[in-house]
Amino acid sequence: MGLEGRLAVHHSSGGRRRHAVGSRSAVSALHTDRAARPDAGDAAGRRVADGIGPVSVLPADCLFPEDRDPSPARPHREQDLKPTAKLAIGTKILGARLTGTPRPFFVQYSLLNGCNARCVYCNCPNREDPQLGTTEHRRVIAEFARLGTVRIKFLGGEPLLRTDIGELVDQVRQVGVRSAMVTNGFLIPEKMDVIRRLDELVISLDGTEAAHDGQRGRGTWKRVMRGIELAAAERLDFFLSAVVTHQSAGEIDWLLETARRLGVMVNFQIPQFNPEMYGADARAWMPPPDEIRAILEKIIAAKKAGAPVLFTVRSYRHTLGWKDFSVERVERPGQRSPCTAGRYFLQLEPNGDIYPCVLHAGTFRPKNVLRDGVEEAWRHAQHHSCFDCYNTWLNENRAIFDLRPDVVTNFWRNYLRPRD
Template sequence: MTDFLKLAKNGFKLYGLGQRVPLFVLWLLTNRCNIRCVYCNIPYREYKELDTKRSLEVLDEMAEAGTVRVGMYGGEPLVRKDIYALVKRAKENGLITHLYTNGALVERNLDTIKQLDGVFISLDGPEEIHDKYRGKGTFQEAMRAIEVCSKYVPVFIMTVLTNENKSSIQYISDLSSRYGALVNYQPVLQVPSLSTDVTDYKLSHEDLKECIEKILELKNKNPRIALSKTYLKRMLNREPNLQKKGHQLGIVKCWNGTASCQIDADGSVHSCLHINDTEKALNLEENNFKEAFEYLGHCSCTTCNVTCSVEYNFWLSFNPESIINLVKLMAQSKNYQKVAS
């Protein structure tokens, strides 16, 4: 009930008073990573990150600013030696805390995992495909992580869709049912500073439509597919090269910079890391989190297909189907049961 009241209070500030409230924060804790995925550039960026003392302070400042949920990712967040302390502080502050991992370091960090409200584990398909993208042996590590984590916390399987694993959609869906995990599919993206050149991996417009149609078909059978039908239909009706043509979908407002933000590994606060090269940002080394958040401009993107951002936008815009989908997911995931109680 406490979490619900906190959400209601800050929702009133956001909608009733028109104030900015960083309800949802994604924090890239580190650029360091123990593996090298072919489409990810993050491990090749500068290894600069906030130290433990400042990171703990930032978590306190998030709670004071009204944050409800923090997602910790990388790189690989479990390479940070202070990850247990960071998750512990987040939970002490009442933050719904999720962690994104490749799974390889899960078993040696079970004390950290057990504190979480959910863990997102990357899995791109059967062993041959997954290991091709992420390195030999990583499939077995990811599968072991799914098996172990599912004993303690809700598990979310994260699959990056490419032109080579598009036939694995059914396989991943079946796995989610077997382990009681939720599953999310994300088309591979070309992201400035975060990804390598993904030209060789991107889905054609026709292949993307086929993938979305397949996911829509499976969603009618598998309630653990997390994507809302609203999002999927938006992607299905999306025209190719929208940004190049200058078109705007105009379907949903982007709330990044108003109700959510992202923190880069060096401590800079952005409305969205996908456009971090186009906006000025304050750094948490010198600035309070709330100050850095309120400095942000409003994001005006309308062509985004980043699943987490678009789904947040649908929720915050009170899209009926997306909210109903969220409620159904809440019923299946222990980390949201406390919010709904």
């Protein structure tokens, strides 16, 4: 799960009830035409830190009129986040942007590198960084709340492997911050009590059984589909996230249809190839440039037609306009970056290092929350020289804090979901 854990997407929340399209029968229908494969045994595990169970392993600056989000609005529900709560979050972001005051509003919070999957494009399980314990995490979460954070998204590795994950989710909610998580879905049956307490969740799904197992390991599709089936049976809201490689490029239609049947939305991501995070072989899984552009055009067309694509046309169009996919980002040393990464959203690594975003790993010299303090480490992450990248999710985030109307509307509609 590590790659898209560091990329994006979502589920809404503890006890959230979803409209009937996402029913057990809808999920069961997804299985009817799939050939069964034997389940593979779980990879051998090891304990990696306190609280962790056994584990295996063109600038986005113009508003295109045709890019307005055509996706139908979700039906109103009594449990939806109250307009006053949405307004409070929106007012905080607007105020900070108009006054030029940085705030760590969104925190990508990586709890561990350990994972019970071995995705071909991810390096997380091979990293041996030290990791924070429960007490340290509680202090860090409280400090982020003090600094103005409105959403913390737990990542890995696989965050559900931590035995203290329920305590950390509760801590986030206790300090008045929205809780989110990205998971490969394997442990949803065992951890449903934690899942119900979240505000947002993303479940990783790359396509049909052959495609998903080919990228994440034999038997993994059955496990994630079981997790999705349970989430649907609980009538919970969730989002899907798919990594689109040369192997899974043909899965887009199936994923969109699956999302429609479930009544959820799906995020598509092209692999990055920073070897620190994504593995030395990640580049080999990228589709060739012409295929990437064809994929993006297909996603954009689907979004315009009202398909359940999570991100905006603007962000996919930005990636489509990228000239050279062998270069994942553009640095201009000595110049202040126009990107809002580091100033309004950030990446926290399992050892406590804070980066502007995940793409800076291995090139940016971070400060650490234990050694330097949360505030100092975050302020240090504001000073970087990255001007642009092709990562769709990062550009979606950037556009939120650049107050792009289409992206802000999409965020308001799809991310600020219900809470008990």
